[in-house]
Amino acid sequence: MQKALFLEELLENYGEAIVRLAYTYVKDWGKAEDITQEVFLTCYLKLDTYRGEASLKNWIYRIAINRCHDTLRSWSFRNIFVTNVINKFMRSEEASPEFSIVQKEEYRKLRQEILDLPLKYREPFILFYHEELSVKEIGGLLELKISTVKSRLFRARQLLEAKLGPERG
CATH class of the missing domain: 1.10.10.10 (Winged helix-like DNA-binding domain superfamily/Winged helix DNA-binding domain)
Known part of the structure; x- marks a missing residue:
């Protein structure tokens, strides 16, 4: 039961960060969520192999990065046209509607250029x-x-x- 509580704590602390990290690789939110599930399943199954040489965060990130690389190398990922783009919106406090639109567009361009x-x-x-x-x-x-x-x-x-x-x- 202690292992399950530890996994819950990992999900709470790193879940969102791992989804965002995976998204930066695969550029698809659904696929990023699938990878995140696989990462935490791997953490649960391999928890006894964690030696503590690196921080827990680094260990989880390494698993996530490896999983993302595996996905990018997979046949199905390389041969399926991915149509999902960033749809995240940015909230601007007390800004004019015009400024908000310009700012959102600039953020969208920046995010897209980073992903490219x-x-x-x-x-x-x-x-x-x-x-x-x-x-x-x-x-x-x-x-x-x-x-x-x-x-x-x-x-x-x-x-x-x-x-x-x-x-x-």
Whole structure:
């Protein structure tokens, strides 16, 4: 019974973050939710293999990233046309309707450009800016050197700036 309580605590603490992380890979909310279920099932089944060498958060994120990579490599994922786009809306407090529309459109463009980054740049970018992991933690999760993580973050920022820069004028 203790294992079930621990799983419930993991779901409470990391459930939403894992769904968002999975979405950044597969760009489909339904698939991201399926991956999240698989991640927590794996955590439940493999809890006794957790050695405590890394933080629990890193362990769960590593499982999630591996599962996302498996999904991206799968035949069914590569051969089915994904039509889902980000439909998340941003709430603006005390802003004019015009400003709200412009701001939502800018956020939508930014989110889409981030999701359009090549995976090797998108992964560290989202883990750094959205999940607020350190460069060292990202290096451990993605099994990369710290210098590689830094250069990929730099390159991701360059790519985004090149695509979004002229519009910000």
